[in-house]
Amino acid sequence: MEALKCVLFFLTVANWCESANILYVVPFTSKSHYIMLKPIGLELARRGHNVTVITGHRDPNPPPNYRQVMVDEKEIWDVIGGRPNVFDMAQTSTEEFHYNILWKGGLAFMEVVLDSKEVKAFLAEDNKFDLVINEQFYQESLNVLAHKYNAPLALVTTFGNCMRHNILVRNPLQLSTVISEFLPLEDPTSFYGRLRNLYFTVYEYIYWRYWYMNEQERFVKKYIKGLPEPVPSLYDLQRNASLMLMNSHFSFDTPAAYLPNVVEIGGSHLIRSNTTLPADLQKVLDNAKNGAVYLNFGSNVRSAEMPEDKKNAIINVFRKLKHTVLWKWEDDHFKNKPDNLIIRKWMPQKEILAHPNVKVFISHGGLIGTQEATYNGVPLIGIPIYGDQFNNLLQAQSFGYAKILQYNDINEENLYKLLHEVLTNDSYAKNAKEMSRRFQDRPMSPLDTAMYWIEYVIRNNGAHYWKNPALELSWIAAYMIDVYLFIFGVTLLFLYVVAKVVSIVLSAFSGKKTKKQKTKRS
Known part of the structure; x- marks a missing residue:
């Protein structure tokens, strides 16, 4: 109560x-x-x-x-x-x-x-x-x-x-x-x-x-x-x-x-999203008996501008899969499209990643998309391009639910190897679900x-009272540099005095010893 x-x-x-x-x-x-x-x-x-x-x-x-x-x-x-x-x-x-x-x-x-x-x-x-x-x-x-x-x-x-x-x-x-x-x-x-x-x-x-x-x-x-x-x-x-x-x-x-x-x-x-999947995509994902692979490089990165050799490598890998593949593709034309590939100029990403049949998300590693994958417990294959993307993917990889493929290393062999590993090794899906649980475990x-x-x-x-009071100090005072310099100076002075005293004592001791030696000789 x-x-x-x-x-x-x-x-x-x-x-x-x-x-x-x-x-x-x-x-x-x-x-x-x-x-x-x-x-x-x-x-x-x-x-x-x-x-x-x-x-x-x-x-x-x-x-x-x-x-x-x-x-x-x-x-x-x-x-x-x-x-x-x-x-x-x-x-x-x-x-x-x-x-x-x-x-x-x-x-x-x-x-x-x-x-x-x-x-x-x-x-x-x-x-x-x-x-x-x-x-x-x-x-x-x-x-x-x-x-x-x-x-x-x-x-x-x-x-x-x-x-x-x-x-x-x-x-x-x-x-x-x-x-x-x-x-x-x-x-x-x-x-x-x-x-x-x-x-x-x-x-x-x-x-x-x-x-x-x-x-x-x-x-x-x-x-x-x-x-x-x-x-x-x-x-x-x-x-x-x-x-x-x-x-x-x-x-x-x-x-x-x-x-x-x-x-x-x-x-x-x-x-609090009121958006639902469009009926055609809902049907596609519901009928994906072998699961689905989702590829989206975000709102700023356009897949259609990818060099031909890398684009063809990705297409050839998708052609080998039994999975349904969704790819955000911004152009009106797509040559040699495999039968299992669905393309759209814009994809409702949050809703796609929430579908239980999506098994892996191929992403550029933008923070928004990485969070959406994390929230829904979907493993990642990340191809970072710029900015914070590599660091986001590195974090996900360290938690065991992502693999990084560098942009320059995109070829058919490398992509298929990583995709096969993430799709067949249950640890990636298990770790992704655990990260989803942690990410959502909050008081509000x-x-x-x-x-x-x-x-x-x-x-x-x-609420000015909750700002750091160090704002009122100079950066030297805020970071205690003046105090540290003072302690350093006092320490140096102390060591100098000690060294001076030791030098005087040793000098006096050496003088007495010399006098004794002269007395014995005479």
Whole structure:
């Protein structure tokens, strides 16, 4: 009875929050990011909050209290010369990926967003908001909207731990085990792995802090007028963010120490889906007597752009299988299609992976898809292309429910060998089911967790008291460098004094000995 009272009390507190006006800035380019973040905005609206969303992806059936300020996605891609062939990134170094794709692309996208007609019209309105939520993904200039509307700032990531944010808010870095989010490392805890992680974390932070953020500041001055003076820097705005929601969970991601206002909500898009499989795909999977193999390289990676030799190798492997194969294929044409292969330009991935007849998921290793496979207990064969994909797959492989096939190693023999192993060795399916159980074993669903802490920040006017007090200290004081230098200096002084005393004693002893020797001779 007492336990029931506690549960009822908790649910009452968790659900109590007066209706608030929330500005939610969700991603403009990647549909996979939007898939993960959209449920947060819709759930806030479902709970009675008035949500305004700035986005490049329109929801077709929004609730009446869910306003969409649209940015033309086509314009965003046009500004960088069109959508790139992502397979070309497989040879790109991490440094090149950051500079040419994330940083330069982020700046180009941001200028299109701020210069768009709908966003300009929206910013000219006299609006009031109780909270601004922005994605922590290279759109930092929009953090200034928290200052414009005198509202707390919450950040949300579609990936996991963010090293830049850790440094800003003085969260422990834990560089020996926690990897910078887009740095592929085969052996992260080796000496080389830790050295590379340290180097890249410092490199990325300095470049981001002293170049990229200055460029974002330029956009603020150019496009966002009439801000209350004094205008804080984007650096300080992010540093004082009230909440960071991360798309991670310790059951899959590396366990780490986090400040109370850094909260894991990994898999928040996997709950409360009203979508069902289309009737034709439902029938296909129901009739897959030998099971099904599902191949999807995500929303940004287009299978149709794959080189012919690799595409033919995959087709030849599928032709050997007794299984039904589903493949997201974006082109209207497909040569030499095997009879067991079903292609579609878009696949309802969550619903396909939830079907019991799906035996393996061939994926590029994006975090959203990896979480969907983990949630549904489906083994993976991962072909990483760029970004965090290798690290996601490395985690899954370490738990025994995935195998990695490097992009350059795609050929008929390698793919068939891995596919045969995963399909015939029951340990992969068993480990995948165990990971699914762990991933879902939580006191609250990840979406409810996000709702609780977002509403907590609103209820407590930004909850500034739960931020790290080290924010008020210089980085030298925060990391105790002055104390360590003092101890080091005192230790050196002590050793110097000891050495001096020993030297004097030895010198005195040596002098006495010399005198005795002279006395004996005389």
